[in-house]
Amino acid sequence: MASRSMFLRILWKLLGASRGRLTVALIALTSGAAVCSALLNVNLDADRKLTQEFRTLGANVVIAPTASGGSEAALADAAILDRIAALRVPQIVATAPYLYVAANSGSQPVILAGTWFDQVAKMNSWWKVEGGWVSSRDDHEHCLVGFTAARQLGLAPGSSVQVRSGDHNISLTVAGIVTTGGAEDNQILTNLDIAQTLAGLPGRVSLVQMSVSGPPPEIERVTRTLADNLPGLDVRPVRQIAAAEGTILGRIRGLNFWTIALILVLSMFGVLASMAALAMERRRDVGLMKALGGTVPRIMRLFLAEAGTLGALGGLLGFLVGVALARWIGERIFGVVISARLEVLPITIALTVGVALAGAFPLRLLGRVRPAEILRGE
């Protein structure tokens, strides 16, 4: 007990004795730890943030009737949508049913797509709409018209459009002209009820588009869960999107990993420079300690504890600075607040202590000091 207390006493004095050099080492460690902590925070949050961002870039899972379903292959919407909701899968960000109806507007053939606009808006944030949006599922008067279809039909926001399918006719007001870059540019988009009425297919949908958050393996897991619970339906991830998301996430992780590694190595060189100077100053002390009967491991424990303490302090300070840095990065790059992740604290401290101990290599060389040479002033 007395020895431990003396150990701590010497350690405290060592830390105070070389404040200048140790401050330089501490700054190097804190800077490295701050960047590591920020990147680790961003990295841990980036998956969540990025996958959330990805979820505004379109559906990544599609549920459709199996190919063997025949022409009556439209799905029972109430059943499937309710069953999906009952699964309570937290990764599902949006679920948009679609019913496609072959119709005519005047003499022009046109595809009318019925859907849920609130869900469509969640997963297609990049759609450009000139005019207004159809905001409610109960809106039976308005529609969106795809850019190409609007040009062909001579429609603009506020125009009236007559759509006919079989014996059914419906009159709608154009709320907005939508540009998606996809098939929707050729379609008229209405609420699902209108399409079902027009087609005479109440309670039916052609397919369901879903936006599922998470990295590719998680999307695969959700897809399997859906497939298991929706027998007779084809549940498919949109592989190009999933793969692209996976690649982006992988690259960001790789960039973070190598940046952290580089920063740690640079910090270690900073510590190494300070410790090399410190080692020169400590030669006489080590020679004396050895002359007094101090074993090399016992003396080195003091210096390594000093470096370790410095590393832990640098890690703690760096973590705090890193949290602020991560928030700044989050706001500037992702436009969101990156929250502090406590699990980053022990990782940052462990990494910084490791760097400090590696940087303390010159102090370890002091074990080779020959007391007789030092004490006679060589």
Next chain:
Amino acid sequence: MAPLVQVEQLEKRFGEVRALDRVSFDVQAGEWIAIMGPSGSGKTTLINILGGLDHPSAGRVVVDGLEIGNLGERELTRYRADKIGFVFQQFHLIPYLTAVENVMLAQYFHSITDEKEAAEALCRVGLGDRLSHVPAELSGGEQQRVAIARALINQPKVILADEPTGNLDEANEAIVLKLLQELNDSGHTILVVTHSHAIGNLADRRIELEHGRLARISAPAGAPSLAKE
């Protein structure tokens, strides 16, 4: 009674240079020995070997029954902690530790620390009011007294002092010599490397070296005695 220190045909070579050349002598427990000689005569080399800071090239050195020439680094470290108390010309205190902590450092490497005992050792050398002063706040004489307290704290078998008054003024030299005298009177075995005839005259015997060889062993009165062959 077997001598506390036995040195037989001791040699130390640094390359081609013979720092010690077949030196032999004995020291009885409780003796005060002055090791004298001109610069480069091998005094410090001899004391370093006796203190386990250096290895002999040849010959035999036995201290308190332990043949130190055969010891490895680990055993030599233990030997220094257990049996030797060092006092150096340049005091060699740790600058960031207080006086009492410098004494406790020797305890720390020996066994366990006892601050009260360390403080008592400093009181014994007249530094009871300087316990929490760092070396920079102490005079040279006071620093050397801290070093003496540190050398004594583990009750070593032998105190080895290398020019202990070399950096001191007359007043402090007198204080340090008085302390060494008191230690010797209380039974401590002391080997002092010195150029000072005043110190040499205080010793029970003087071992004089010249060019690494034992020139003579003499009593302070000047009556020569034979070197051990």
